[in-house]
Amino acid sequence: MRDVRFAYGEREVLRGIDLTVRRGQVVAIMGGSGCGKTTLLRLIGGQIRASSGRVEVDGRDVGEMGADALYAMRRRMGMLFQFGALFTDMSVFDNVAFPLREHTDLPASLVRDLVLMKLQAVGLRGAAALMPAELSGGMARRVALARAVALDPMLVLYDEPFAGLDPISLGIIGQLIRRLNDALGASTIMVTHDVHESLEIVDYVYFVSEGRIVAQGTPDEIRASSDPFVHQFVHAEADGPVPFHYPAAPMASLLEGGGA
Amino acid sequence: MxxxxxxxxxxxxxxxxxxxxxxxxxxxxxxxxGLNGAQLYSVEAPFDNIGGLKVRAPVKSAGVLVGRVADIRFDAETYRAVVRLDLDTRYAFPRDTIATILTSGLLGEQYVGLEPGADVDELKQGDRIQITQSAVVLEKLIGQFMFNKAAETPVQQ
Amino acid sequence: MNGVTRVLRQLGAMTINGVWRLGFATRFLLMILWYSGQSFRRLHLTIREIYFSGVLSLLIILVSGLFVGLVLGLQGYETLQRYGSSDALGVLVALSLVRELGPVVAGLLFASRAGSAVTAEIGLMKTTEQLKAMDMMAVNPIARVVAPRFWGGVLSMPLLAAMFSAMGVFGGWLIGVVFIGVDDGAFWSQMQAAVDFRNDVLNGVIKSVVFGVAVSLIAVFEGYDCVPTAEGVSRAITRTVVSSALAILALDFVLTSFMFRGQ
CATH class of the missing domain: 1.20.5 (Single alpha-helices involved in coiled-coils or other helix-helix interfaces)
Incomplete structure (x- = not known):
């Protein structure tokens, strides 16, 4: 994973974005809800194609790939979905074993060892026999994490890994993301709006708003930044460059025209 | 699980x-x-009137199923109906066998009945049954009955 | 004027939507067939789906078949004995079951029991992003999830219809012969004389295969195509049952008119 360059125009959601992730880096993409962060991840995974611009993974253009090349690329990619997206009809063990069984011809005993190793890494080896419905939100997220890295990917994508978690689970997931990235020597792209947790673990941050990158930098630069948008985001202020009000006609005109 | x-x-x-x-x-x-899978040979039988006989109707002899109607066509030269019968090779019939169109029950389906004759030769593939008896058509029967009744009436008086 | 254009616009939108969905469903079927090779190489996936759509529908199919047979026996006897031909009860029960009621009623039950379950399952997997996750893991969801469920349904349906008919004939026999006292020999022999293997039994099986394809396709398509919300899934389930029922009855008419024409 050398270089993900990215430009995307025309459509409303993303209006020309450039970002680069180097091998071994953990990069966070931050922004308010609905600013196109998830769209970005789907572009990288090749689930949708850019209307213009290039998305490159490991030097190859994702937009140009046929179905086979795309699948070959995805085998070297792991993705954690917003709510885990565990297969509800399989046990935890089978969930983590799923990519191994689908893509390799490893003997059952080796698959077992690998799966238990991955589960050990996320601290849930004891939960291997449980069904996803029996897990708490944080545990499910960790299992999904183990599944995402089951094939030792070179690039791991996280879609809102912190959404809806209590502070303790949140800290655990954050540490796991960092540890797994370093252990695998992979790259990580994380889409999130949880500023403080992310700043603890990432190497670089991009801020996205209204389809554009409005700020970027290392965590220290971000904390020290005087950029109004970053300031609003980091300190969670209600009003600022991102307005509290959805664009609308002034309230006064609405009240005056109420009788008509 | x-x-x-x-x-x-x-x-x-x-x-x-x-x-x-x-x-x-x-x-x-x-x-x-029944007959599926059995070896068959086919013979033809011309009838003046086949009534309501249908393709795949049973062919019976002494009440036993021996074959099925394979095909029905109209012969434009003789103005008669030619019925092709597929018969089981296990059953051989004399050449002078009589084919009759019969009805099972008053309103039942029509079938072909075979009445064996006394000839020493047997019917073979492609042979033609010479003696046939047509279907009883209900309308004709009623017409005949009425006609007879009408003819009888003056005698009784 | 405004009202007229609105109605016309709605009609147009409905037509376009309908044609679009039909085209998408056709493409979807071709994709299923294309990826079926992959799924058949992993036969246990399909076997699992036969369990879910076939074995779990077994009870409802057998019980309904029995009851339909019992009713046919009673009603048929009631009508036939007026014409003094109650011996033909076997013919009536067997022909109506093998030709029509077996495939159709079993198909309707199958749609509401197994079809709706398949739609719900796939819809739920879509809602919780499981299908997307699978796709991101370079596993084609059509090959892994949809095709096995489709084939499970297609293979189960004829077997279920046959069991339904057999159970129905048994029910008719139970009422006619055991309770009412129609002659046992006449019941079976008249039935055997009148029911033809190719024209009746085989055509019934063909019908049930066609219904199996239709119901399974509708079920997996509605699940795969549903709006990924709780409401969307429940709507998709309703659509599965309604469309399947309509498809079965319409196809039944078309097939019957081809099969039993002029006989």
């Missing part, structure tokens, strides 16, 4: 039951055992 072997067992039972039901329908309900 059910184990793989239990699941396989249930599916096996299911498929076996399904096949058993199919075989039951074929053998017990339907007449698969």
């Amino acid at each position: 059910m184990s793989r072997t239990t699941l396989d067992l249930w599916v096996g039972v299911f498929v076996a039951l399904g096949c058993a039901a199919l075989i039951f329908l074929a053998m017990k309900v339907g007449n698969f055992t």
Whole structure:
């Protein structure tokens, strides 16, 4: 994973974005809800194609790939979905074993060892026999994490890994993301709006708003930044460059025209 | 989660039951055992009137199913109906066998009845049955009956 | 004027939507067939689905078949004995089951029992992003999830219909012969004389295969195509049952008119 360059125009959601992730880096993409962060991840995974611009993974253009090349690329990619997206009809063990069984011809005993190793890494080896419905939100997220890295990917994508978690689970997931990235020597792209947790673990941050990158930098630069948008985001202020009000006609005109 | 072997067992039972039901329908309900698979030879029989005879109607002799009607066509030269009968090779009939179109019950379906003659030669593939008796057409029968009644009336008075 | 254009616009939108969905469903079927090779190489996936759509529908199919047979026996006897031909009870029960009621009623039950379950399952997997996750893991969801469920349904349906008919004939026999006292020999022999293997039994099986394809396709398509919300899934389930029922009855008419024409 050398270089993900990215430009995307025309459509409303993303209006020309450039970002680069180097091998071994953990990069966070931050922004308010609905600013196109998830769209970005789907572009990288090749689930949708850019209307213009290039998305490159490991030097190859994702937009140009046929179905086979795309699948070959995805085998070297792991993705954690917003709510885990565990297969509800399989046990935890089978969930983590799923990519191994689908893509390799490893003997059952080796698959077992690998799966238990991955589960050990996320601290849930004891939960291997449980069904996803029996897990708490944080545990499910960790299992999904183990599944995402089951094939030792070179690039791991996280879609809102912190959404809806209590502070303790949140800290655990954050540490796991960092540890797994370093252990695998992979790259990580994380889409999130949880500023403080992310700043603890990432190497670089991009801020996205209204389809554009409005700020970027290392965590220290971000904390020290005087950029109004970053300031609003980091300190969670209600009003600022991102307005509290959805664009609308002034309230006064609405009240005056109420009788008509 | 059910184990793989239990699941396989249930599916096996299911498929076996399904096949058993199919075989039951074929053998017990339907007449698969009848003539399907048997060796057949076909003979032709011209009739003046076949009434309501249909293709695949049974051919019976002494009440036993011996074949089926294979084809019905109209011969434009003789103005008669030619019926091709597929008969089981296990049953041989003399050359002077009489073919009759009969009805099972008052409103039942029509079938071809074979009445063996006394000839020493036997019917072979492609032969033609010479003596036939047409279907009884109800309208004609009633017409005849009325006609006879009308003819009888003055005598009784 | 405004009202007229609105109605016309709605009609147009409905037509376009309908044609679009039909085209998408056709493409979907081709994709299923294309990826079926992959799924058949992993046969246990399909076997699992036969369990879910076939074995779990077994009870409802057998019980309904029995009851339909019992009713046919009673009603048929009631009508036939007026014409003094109660011996033909076997013919009536067997023909109506094998030709029509078996495939159709079993198909309707199958749609509401197994079809709706398949739609719910796939819809739920879509809602919780499981299908997307699978796709991101370079596993094609059509090959892994949809095709096995489709084939499970297609293979189960004829077997279920056959069991339904067999159970129905048994029910008719139970009422006619055991309770009412129609002659056992006449019941079976008249049935065997009248029910033809190719024209009746085989055509019934063909019908049930066609219904199996239709119901399974509708079920997996509605699940795969549903709006990924709880409401969307429940709507998709309703659509599965309604469309399947309509498809079965319409196809039944078309097939019957081809099969039993002029006989």
